[in-house]
Amino acid sequence: xxxxxxxxxxxxxxxxxxxxxxxxxxxxxxxxxxxxxxxxxxxxxxxxxxxxxxxxxxxxxxxxxxxxxxxxxxxxxxxxxxxxxxxxxxxxxxxxxxxxxxxxxxxxxxxxxxxxxxxxxxxxxxxxxxxxxxxxxxxxxxxxxxxxxxxxxxxxxxxxxxxxxxxxxxxxxxxxxxxxxxxxxxxxxxxxxxxxxxxxxxxxxxxxxxxxxxxxxxxxxxxxxxxxxxxxxxxxxxxxxxxxxxxxxxxxxxxxxxxxxxxxxxxxxxxxxxxxxxxxxxxxxxxxxxxxxxxxxxxxxxxxxxxxxxxxxxxxxxxxxxxxxxxxxxxxxxxxxxxxxxxxxxxxxxxxxxxxxxxxxxxxxxxxxxxxxxxxxxxxxxxxxxxxxxxxxxxxxxxxxxx
Numbered sequence: 325x326x327x328x329x330x331x332x333x334x335x336x337x338x339x340x341x342x343x344x345x346x347x348x349x350x351x352x353x354x355x356x357x358x359x360x361x362x363x364x365x366x367x368x369x370x371x372x373x374x375x376x377x378x379x380x381x382x383x384x385x386x387x388x389x390x391x392x393x394x395x396x397x398x399x400x401x402x403x404x405x406x407x408x409x410x411x412x413x414x415x416x417x418x419x420x421x422x423x424x425x426x427x428x429x430x431x432x433x434x435x436x437x438x439x440x441x442x443x444x445x446x447x448x449x450x451x452x453x454x455x456x457x458x459x460x461x462x463x464x465x466x467x468x469x470x471x472x473x474x475x476x477x478x479x480x481x482x483x484x485x486x487x488x489x490x491x492x493x494x495x496x497x498x499x500x501x502x503x504x505x506x507x508x509x510x511x512x513x514x515x516x517x518x519x520x521x522x523x524x525x526x527x528x529x530x531x532x533x534x535x536x537x538x539x540x541x542x543x544x545x546x547x548x549x550x551x552x553x554x555x556x557x558x559x560x561x562x563x564x565x566x567x568x569x570x571x572x573x574x575x576x577x578x579x580x581x582x583x584x585x586x587x588x589x590x591x592x593x594x595x596x597x598x599x600x601x602x603x604x605x606x607x608x609x610x611x612x613x614x615x616x617x618x619x620x621x622x623x624x625x626x627x628x629x630x631x632x633x634x635x636x637x638x639x640x641x642x643x644x645x646x647x648x649x650x651x652x653x654x655x656x657x658x659x660x661x662x663x664x665x666x667x668x669x670x671x672x673x674x675x676x677x678x679x680x681x682x683x684x685x686x687x688x689x690x691x692x693x694x695x696x697x698x699x700x701x702x703x704x705x706x707x708x709x710x711x712x713x714x715x716x717x718x719x720x721x722x723x724x725x726x727x
Contacts, residue, residue, distance in 0.1 A: 328399075328430050331383050333357040336369050339432070340379070345425045346434055350377045365397070365577070370437055378437030379424065384577070397493055399431040401577045404491045404553075406433055408576025411550055416467040419460060420573050421561075438561045438572055445557040448598040448615070449678055451607050454562050454569040458618040461560065461591055462625025464573055465552075469584045470633045472550035478638065486547050491580040494553065495544075498578060502664050503540035506671040507533055513671050518688045522695045523671055535702050539660050546583040553578025555587045556594040556665070558676070585654045588626060589661025592619040592711055596666045596697060596718065597678040600690040603722050604682065616715060623658065623711040627651055656705050659714045663701030666694050689725055697721045 331339055337352040354374035361368035365388055372378040384402040388395040403426065412420035421436035447454065470476055477485065505512050507527055515523060526532060552559070552573065559575045599615050634647055669676045670691045679690050697718045701708065708714050 327386075330385065331367060331369060331381065331430075331432065333359055333369065336371060336381060339381075339430070340371070343427065343434075345427075346379065349379050349424065349434075351375060365401075370439070372437060372439060378439050380421070380435050380437045382433045382435070384431045400428075401491070401494055402426060402431045402433050403428060404489070404494065404579045405575065405577035407489060408550070408552055408579035409433070409435065411468050411472060411579075412464070412573060412576070415471040416464045416573075419464040419467075419571065435574075436572075438574075441561040441563045441572065443558055444560040444562045444571065445594070445598070445677060447562055448557060449601065449681065451602070451605075451611050453611050453614040454564075454571070455614060457560070457562055457569050457571045458621035459625040460571050461555075461573070462588075462622040462627075463629045465555070465584065465587050465591075465622075466626045466629035466633070469549040469551075469587075470630060472581075473548060474639070475633075475637045475642070485550070486581045489550060489579065489581050491553070491578065494578045495580055495582075498553065499540060499544060501672050501674065502668045503536055503543065505673070506668045507536060512673040514673075514675075515671055515691070516684070516688060519670070519691055519695070522692055526667070526671075526695060526699055529699070529703075532699055532703050535660065535705070536664060539657075539664050539702065542583050542657065543586060543661075547581035549581065549584045550579060551582045551584060551587045552576045552590075553580055553582070553586070555590045556676075557591070557598065558594075583654075583657055583661075585657025586661045588622065588654070588658040589663075590665045591622055591662075592658060592714070593662035593665030593698065594669075594676070594678075595619050596662065597669060597676050597690075597694055599718060600693040600697075600722075601678040601682060603693065603726065604686040604690045616718075619662075619711045619715060623655065652709070655710055656708075658711060659701050659708050660705040662711075662714065663698035663705070666698035667702075670694050693718070693721050693725050696725070 336357045337355050340346045340352050350371055351373040355371055357369055357371050359367060360370050366385060367383045369381040384399040386396060386399045388397050406426035409420055409423040413423050421438060424434035426433045474482055554575060559573060561572045561574055562569060595615065595618050602612050602615055679687060682690055700717050701714050
């Protein structure tokens with residue numbers, strides 16, 4: 325049970341009034357408050373006043389909201405989210421919501437109200453393309469990664485940052501739900517009966533299991549950069565603006581120091597689900613073509629931004645050859661992590677609407693495409709080497725499943 329006040333739409337106004345850091349952001353006398361948290365962990369309150377000003381409050385509960393009080397979880401995870409938003413605001417301004425601060429007593433974080441924005445996953449489900457957002461996401465990952473790594477931070481300072489960002493409970497959720505549970509028979513797993521042969525084959529594949537184990541090892545041991553930790557299409561808000569589509573990255577509560585390929589892979593793995601949905605629904609060709617290039621575009625933007633920032637690295641003994649080798653490693657990591665993130669969304673806890681909201685026949689076909697593609701990405705990532713080559717695997721599997 326919580327030892328602090330859990331907010332409700334009725335108590336948000338008084339909370340804002342007594343919180344100095346929120347003074348003047350909105351007029352609480354005319355405030356309209358809605359709880360919109362549809363995620364697995366937290367409460368989210370969207371607040372707007374009569375003048376159109378707004379704020380969004382996010383409160384971490386002392387348990388997993390999806391499951392309830394039977395699964396306790398530290399509410400201090402909101403501090404990790406604050407750390408991630410702060411880093412994004414500093415190094416990738418304009419790609420995260422404006423950040424107003426965090427209350428470590430009530431575990432409430434305040435940020436910009438993205439009123440009028442849509443969640444990227446939902447927009448993709450409806451067949452809406454957002455050209456340019458893929459590039460923005462690649463740039464976001466690169467900007468935060470470079471500036472929170474040894475490339476840009478003095479050694480002793482970075483070691484202190486790594487220690488401060490330790491996030492064991494949230495990392496344990498990822499270690500279990502992404503890398504362990506999909507490959508064994510546990511109560512958290514679920515899938516339709518028609519997928520049983522696919523899941524059985526996946527679990528019987530010794531090479532696949534070994535490669536998943538290596539990815540888990542990398543996730544647990546490679547403290548490369550400050551990663552978002554849960555950067556999927558449900559963690560990205562989008563809108564059409566005068567200068568073209570734009571995005572904001574949200575929800576970095578799984579933030580910790582880990583391999584940068586995990587963030588990139590999370591994006592690519594979730595685009596895989598979107599591509600499978602679009603294929604079985606036979607979405608218009610231009611939309612499917614845009615989705616097909618989105619993964620490679622994320623990677624290309626990430627690589628280009630890393631190369632742009634590279635001349636400012638602190639250690640001159642790190643040559644251009646080191647950057648080439650590091651980027652090659654990250655590309656392989658990206659393909660493997662993408663596969664792991666995609667598999668868990670079909671088999672494990674916390675599904676994605678891309679697949680779950682499909683009619684039964686299309687659901688099975690799309691899920692099969694995801695499982696077969698993702699498993700090949702994991703097994704063959706060293707040979708595939710690039711996100712572009714991984715895309716070709718999707719094309720082969722799609723044709724195999726759909727004919």
